Amino acid sequence: MPRIELNTKIKADIQVVFDLSRSIDLHKISTEHTNEEAIAGKTSGLIGLNESVTWRAKHFGIRQKLTSKVTEYDRPKYFSDEMVKGAFKRFKHEHHFSEENGVTIMTDYFDYVSPLGILGRLADRLFLEKYMTRLLEKRNSVIKDFSESGKWKGVLNN
Numbered sequence: 001m002p003r004i005e006l007n008t009k010i011k012a013d014i015q016v017v018f019d020l021s022r023s024i025d026l027h028k029i030s031t032e033h034t035n036e037e038a039i040a041g042k043t044s045g046l047i048g049l050n051e052s053v054t055w056r057a058k059h060f061g062i063r064q065k066l067t068s069k070v071t072e073y074d075r076p077k078y079f080s081d082e083m084v085k086g087a088f089k090r091f092k093h094e095h096h097f098s099e100e101n102g103v104t105i106m107t108d109y110f111d112y113v114s115p116l117g118i119l120g121r122l123a124d125r126l127f128l129e130k131y132m133t134r135l136l137e138k139r140n141s142v143i144k145d146f147s148e149s150g151k152w153k154g155v156l157n158n
Helices: 013-023 024-030 117-149 152-156
Strands: 001-012 038-040 052-058 063-074 078-085 088-100 105-111
Touching: 001 117, 013 088, 013 105, 013 117, 013 152, 024 038, 024 117, 024 152, 038 063, 063 088, 105 117, 117 152
Parallel strands: none
Antiparallel strands: 001 105, 038 052, 052 063, 063 078, 078 088, 088 105
16 A cells, blocks of 8 residues: 655645645646546535545546545644545545744645555556655645745635
């Protein structure tokens, strides 16, 4: 089971970074290259505890749907979302936040199990883990950019 860990330092208030991390609208911006769109559940604004969102996107040339639900929530320190329906056998994305000297440290843990047994594990090694890491890095760079530049006001004040 692959486990991706990312640490991102952001020079912004922890509340802003936390809220941008659960913003459906910012997620859409960070995944424009996959044409990801929220089609059911919470489709805009900030997702919260026990709320779910269904995303439709194109990955590896295949149109997919994935539904995830926020299963744990402790603002502004932590939340997690888990897949309830989709291509993976299972996934959980933990979002941790702490603050040191005016810098928010955002730590992501992304655990997933690919479908198809040994073929899925082979895909993980060959390309999927790198692909998922790049998606998370892209998302985090957008969160960092919006948090540090003040562009967050256009997303969170809607």
